[in-house]
Amino acid sequence: MTVPHLTGNYAPVTEELTAYELPVTGTIPAELTGWYLRNGPNPHAAASKHWFLGDGMVHGVRLEGGRAVSYRNRWVRTTTFTEGARGRDSRGNRDLVAGVANTHVIRHAGRTLALVESSYPYELTCDLDTVGPHDFDGKLTTAVTAHPKTCPITGELHFFGYDVFEPYLTYHRADAAGNLDVSRTVEVPAATMHHDFNLTAQHVVFMDLPVCFDLESAQAGTGMPFRWNDDYQARLGVLRRDDPYGEIRWFPIDPCYVFHALNAHDEPGRIVLHVMRYPSMWRADSHDFKQATLWRWTIDLVTGTVREEQLDDRVAEFPRIDDRLAGLDTRFGHASVSGSSGALILYDLHKGVSSAHEFGPGRIPAEASFVAADENPGGDGYLMTYLYNADSDRSDLVILDAGELAAPPMATIHLPSRVPYGFHGNWLADG
Numbered sequence: 001m002t003v004p005h006l007t008g009n010y011a012p013v014t015e016e017l018t019a020y021e022l023p024v025t026g027t028i029p030a031e032l033t034g035w036y037l038r039n040g041p042n043p044h045a046a047a048s049k050h051w052f053l054g055d056g057m058v059h060g061v062r063l064e065g066g067r068a069v070s071y072r073n074r075w076v077r078t079t080t081f082t083e084g085a086r087g088r089d090s091r092g093n094r095d096l097v098a099g100v101a102n103t104h105v106i107r108h109a110g111r112t113l114a115l116v117e118s119s120y121p122y123e124l125t126c127d128l129d130t131v132g133p134h135d136f137d138g139k140l141t142t143a144v145t146a147h148p149k150t151c152p153i154t155g156e157l158h159f160f161g162y163d164v165f166e167p168y169l170t171y172h173r174a175d176a177a178g179n180l181d182v183s184r185t186v187e188v189p190a191a192t193m194h195h196d197f198n199l200t201a202q203h204v205v206f207m208d209l210p211v212c213f214d215l216e217s218a219q220a221g222t223g224m225p226f227r228w229n230d231d232y233q234a235r236l237g238v239l240r241r242d243d244p245y246g247e248i249r250w251f252p253i254d255p256c257y258v259f260h261a262l263n264a265h266d267e268p269g270r271i272v273l274h275v276m277r278y279p280s281m282w283r284a285d286s287h288d289f290k291q292a293t294l295w296r297w298t299i300d301l302v303t304g305t306v307r308e309e310q311l312d313d314r315v316a317e318f319p320r321i322d323d324r325l326a327g328l329d330t331r332f333g334h335a336s337v338s339g340s341s342g343a344l345i346l347y348d349l350h351k352g353v354s355s356a357h358e359f360g361p362g363r364i365p366a367e368a369s370f371v372a373a374d375e376n377p378g379g380d381g382y383l384m385t386y387l388y389n390a391d392s393d394r395s396d397l398v399i400l401d402a403g404e405l406a407a408p409p410m411a412t413i414h415l416p417s418r419v420p421y422g423f424h425g426n427w428l429a430d431g
């Protein structure tokens with residue numbers, strides 16, 4: 001039987017490589033000194049039952065003064081990797097150390113963390129050695145989403161954990177120094193799947209959507225233990241950041257699913273969210289993916305209603321922004337187009353238009369990170385992504401000028417292997 005999530009460029013690579021002084025076509029901007037790290041599933045000892053469940057492998061490229069100094073790919077040495085999956089301990093408690101750490105890699109308070117929503121973060125070195133699980137000095141009581149948000153104003157890290165047992169949803173905040181200073185339960189009526197959430201300068205917005213824990217699916221063990229539920233009311237939950245233990249106000253919306261939010265911001269009396277919205281998700285089984293497009297949700301805090309508008313008709317995923325503008329009114333965001341012919345789309349949210357860089361047939365980008373060219377948030381920068389070439393069965397790291405998106409890549413860094421399709425990552429500049 002063909003297993004789509006283990007074939008083509010979804011298939012895992014089998015070796016951990018280290019290569020130095022990589023060949024480059026074009027010119028790497030000389031001001032870029034740091035690491036590009038991207039995480040994704042790469043099943044290790046046995047085939048994974050779902051794309052989301054493979055052991056995490058981070059692929060990293062070091063850039064320095066116009067040179068592509070090195071490439072490494074390394075599995076994250078979680079306890080699941082080294083000892084096998086454990087699930088719950090002898091008392092039935094969830095083992096929050098066990099996990100695959102396969103979804104994102106971020107930096108907060110000097111730590112580089114590999115994340116998956118079902119476990120504690122795992123700290124890595126930039127050379128991609130695993131330091132170990134990170135539980136915020138023993139204070140952390142839940143798993144951690146793979147999509148924490150760093151507030152560019154306060155430096156705080158806002159995040160949540162969700163579980164299939166109560167409490168289903170818990171909100172956390174760590175200060176800029178990495179101290180966990182808020183943890184509170186968010187009441188939801190069922191164990192819904194929360195992959196991402198939204199942060200503005202004044203609010204946190206949870207997305208409580210109709211993909212629910214499903215015991216039959218869990219017992220079948222053939223994928224993710226969640227299914228679409230026609231009877232569950234989709235809702236957005238608004239928490240004021242200045243009252244983190246206060247009431248959460250819920251707003252009903254039309255049924256849908258969202259894995260990823262682009263950004264959100266406050267306006268007088270309103271909160272505006274931009275998200276990649278699916279009409280539904282996992283109706284038949286958890287391998288049944290639909291297609292996402294860019295939508296805007298405007299929460300009217302006065303009338304208690306939400307206006308829902310589709311903004312773009314091109315199917316895309318992995319939305320990102322210049323993260324220095326997280327929670328603020330960003331003009332630009334971008335997302336990746338996969339399928340048979342790859343592209344990166346740049347959304348101009350103020351003008352309501354989009355443009356694209358078309359890579360063409362058989363050339364499929366991953367998530368792209370915005371890489372700042374200077375100290376000016378929202379100013380010049382680059383889009384950086386791994387690009388798979390089906391003809392050569394290899395991958396490159398490509399750097400595009402975000403301001404001249406249709407132009408050929410400024411630099412194409414040729415890697416010694418392919419980088420399997422994966423999830424999320426970041427450019428981590430030195431200093």
Ligand SMILES: [Fe+2]
Binds near residue numbers: 103146147259260
């Ligand atoms: Fe994600």
